[in-house]
Amino acid sequence: MLNLDRILNQERLLREMTGLNRQAFNELLSQFADTYERTVFNSLANRKRAPGGGRKPTLRSI
Incomplete structure (x- = not known):
């Protein structure tokens, strides 16, 4: 599993994952x-409403 902190702290892994050096x-x-x-x-x-505002979606049963 990839660990972002590990990638950002190791120059070699950063270069392998992004193709870029630190700078x-x-x-x-x-x-x-x-x-x-x-x-x-x-x-x-x-936005007209706050994120998450408004009616919750429902499916009509057949």
Whole structure:
């Protein structure tokens, strides 16, 4: 089983799993983190209801 903490702490495993060295991985991580935060904020700002709000789905029986 893969362990994310182990992969991030070992340079060799990080390179094998991502194809990137530590510096390149950290640069991409910062760019993706900024974009992800903006995306989540924008999607939550345009909601009419809170996440999980509204009726729960039900299936009609035949």
